[in-house]
Amino acid sequence: MKTFGGSSTVAALVAALALTVSGCSGPDATSPPPRTSATLPAGHTWVDVPTQGVSVAAPQGWVKFTSKDTPESLAAAAKALGMTVEELKATLASQYLLQLRAPAPDPSNLNASVVDLDQVPSEGALVSQLEAAGAQDVTVRPLRTAVGDALLARYRQQVGSVTVHGAGLFVDTGDELLNLTVSSPDESTVTARADVLATSIHRT
Numbered sequence: 001m002k003t004f005g006g007s008s009t010v011a012a013l014v015a016a017l018a019l020t021v022s023g024c025s026g027p028d029a030t031s032p033p034p035r036t037s038a039t040l041p042a043g044h045t046w047v048d049v050p051t052q053g054v055s056v057a058a059p060q061g062w063v064k065f066t067s068k069d070t071p072e073s074l075a076a077a078a079k080a081l082g083m084t085v086e087e088l089k090a091t092l093a094s095q096y097l098l099q100l101r102a103p104a105p106d107p108s109n110l111n112a113s114v115v116d117l118d119q120v121p122s123e124g125a126l127v128s129q130l131e132a133a134g135a136q137d138v139t140v141r142p143l144r145t146a147v148g149d150a151l152l153a154r155y156r157q158q159v160g161s162v163t164v165h166g167a168g169l170f171v172d173t174g175d176e177l178l179n180l181t182v183s184s185p186d187e188s189t190v191t192a193r194a195d196v197l198a199t200s201i202h203r204t
Helices: 007-020 074-081 085-095 123-132 187-200
Strands: 044-049 054-059 096-101 109-115 136-144 149-159 162-172 177-184
Touching: 044 096, 054 187, 085 096, 123 136, 123 149, 149 187, 162 187, 177 187
Parallel strands: none
Antiparallel strands: 044 054, 096 109, 109 177, 136 149, 149 162, 162 177
């Protein structure tokens, strides 16, 4: 069993992305592939998670972005995390399999990454790691998704003067532990997006 490492970086970057997404330019629109194995919620489109063999429903109008699209506010996020801008850009580029953002000026975003674990951690371990990363009011509950066992974590993080609400869905895909994270200053957006992620994720 691997130790629950690397999650502090993931959790911190979730909050950083909430600051950096607004103002991104030139993204590629998502291209929804046809799906028959799950029900697509109204107002959503299917998005594949690269290398994982799964898809999730994302709101129509949300677009892909990369570290190259981040605005000048990236400097503030890097400073808050104790990184240089180039270090944060490199981490963003290497950490995430998928990054989607809502249309500007809404800074809400959805990210997918792989956690260095071979199974879903205990609820207590996940709470401890998120709290160590600066998350507050952390709650965790177990779920059973169409892909496998999962934990859904809810939390908030303070990044400067901004309160970022977040939800992380940690799903055992069989070979790896996939983390799907949504973050937004708006708590209701996080609640809605987390519910859709948990119910729509399926193998492709």
